Amino acid sequence: MNWNKLTEAGQIQEIKTLSEEKPVLIFKHSTRCSISSMSLDRLLRKxxxxxxxxxxxxxxxxxxSRDLSDLVAREFRVPxxxxxxLLIRNGEAIYDNSHFGISYVDLMGKI
Known part of the structure; x- marks a missing residue:
């Protein structure tokens, strides 16, 4: 998978604009958390x-980028x-899930 790296606050507006043409997926990952690693692996395998x-x-x-993660939460009104x-369409979060609730099938079903 070719991820776009979300590293700067200005990219949030870019994501909102892009999401008007095609949905945007944001995966928030903690490199220190085994559950996060497992959730990412489950997504990538499919x-x-x-x-x-x-x-x-x-x-x-x-x-x-914890501050950027907090900004994403505020901008898209998702805890x-x-x-x-998060799945973003037309500048709004239309779906979010966490931990073992992250499912490729559910996510792709929302697109």
Missing amino acids: WQDSDTEKVIPYFLDLIA HESPQV
């Missing part, structure tokens, strides 16, 4: 190259969790 035609994936490293996925 991810197909063709999925990037349906959704634009962004990866946010929570340890490196912060870790790990967490």
Whole structure:
């Protein structure tokens, strides 16, 4: 999977704009959490190259960018969790889930 790295606050507006054409996935990952690593692995095992035609994936490293993670939570009106996925369409979070609730099937069903 070719992640776009979410590293700067200005990218949030970019994500909102992109989401008007195609849904945007944000995966918030804690590199210090085994549950986060397992959730990411479960998603990646099912991810197909063709999925990037349906959704634009962004990866946010929570340890490196906690302030940015908090900003994402405020901007999209979703309580912060870790790990967490958000699906953005037309500038709004239309789906979010965390921990073992992160499911490739559920996520792709929302697109």
